[in-house]
Amino acid sequence: MVTASWPRNTRAVNSDSKYRVLTTEGKTVGHVAGESEGAFVVECGAWPRKTLHALPRELTSAGAEGGSLVMQVSKEMLAKSPKLEPGAPVDDLAVASWWGLD
Numbered sequence: 001m002v003t004a005s006w007p008r009n010t011r012a013v014n015s016d017s018k019y020r021v022l023t024t025e026g027k028t029v030g031h032v033a034g035e036s037e038g039a040f041v042v043e044c045g046a047w048p049r050k051t052l053h054a055l056p057r058e059l060t061s062a063g064a065e066g067g068s069l070v071m072q073v074s075k076e077m078l079a080k081s082p083k084l085e086p087g088a089p090v091d092d093l094a095v096a097s098w099w100g101l102d
Contacts, residue, residue, distance in 0.1 A: 020068045021055070029075045038092035040069065041084060052084040054095040 019032040021042050033043035039054040059072045071078065082098060084090065096102045 018067075020063075022063055022068050022070050023075055024070060024072065027075070029071070029078065032069060034090075036090040036092055036095075039090055039095045041090065042071075042078065044079070051079075052086060053078050053081045054084055054090050055081075056096055056099050056101055058101060059099065 020028050021030045021032060021040070022028055030042045030044035032040050033052060034041035036054075039056050040060060042053050042055050044051050044053060055071055055073075055078060061070050061072065062068075063070050093102070
């Protein structure tokens, strides 16, 4: 779980957007359930096995079609990333560190 026990660069998650998250091959892996200053929160799977993962903004690009976000990493790598708790703040520094972007 990528959350902080202290307020070090921790941001509340805004959950207004519903962009689809696609692989570079165009396959849907989930949707944007929220975002922080440095990452998108991606909801993957279907109920009851939905999971939330933080995907750094540096590893994404806008999709060719409106309402989509293309991730520049594999869906397997996203699935291996730490799971987030619903409603928990995202620690952008911890997310960047896990993805090797620090």
